[in-house]
Amino acid sequence: MLHWLWIFLIGLVVGIIAKWIMPGKxxxxxxxxxxxxxxxxxxxxxxxxxVFGIGAGATAEGAGIGGLWGLAFGVIGAIILLIIYRLxxxxxxx
Numbered sequence: 001m002l003h004w005l006w007i008f009l010i011g012l013v014v015g016i017i018a019k020w021i022m023p024g025k026x027x028x029x030x031x032x033x034x035x036x037x038x039x040x041x042x043x044x045x046x047x048x049x050x051v052f053g054i055g056a057g058a059t060a061e062g063a064g065i066g067g068l069w070g071l072a073f074g075v076i077g078a079i080i081l082l083i084i085y086r087l088x089x090x091x092x093x094x
Contacts, residue, residue: 012037013037013071014071014074014075015033016037018040018081018082019036026085037078039077039081040076040079040082041073044070044074045074047076
């Protein structure tokens with residue numbers, strides 16, 4: 001049970017950092033931020049594995065490579081996902 005809480009908290013931190021780097025008005029609150037962070041960590045782990053061959057796979061606890069590198073690749077993945085999210089859910093203009 002604590003494993004899922006840890007994944008949520010790490011995802012929330014990664015999502016907050018990504019939104020801090022890319023400020024703007026986004027729909028959704030902290031749940032969406034955490035989901036973006038969790039999925040972004042998986043994307044970042046995949047990028048780290050594909051480009052650098054590091055990590056045994058993507059996990060939300062640091063993109064599979066642990067520590068600061070995992071956090072960095074998680075944030076990169078979350079930024080990519082945030083760009084896609086903003087393209088899909090951009091506000092309607094009158």
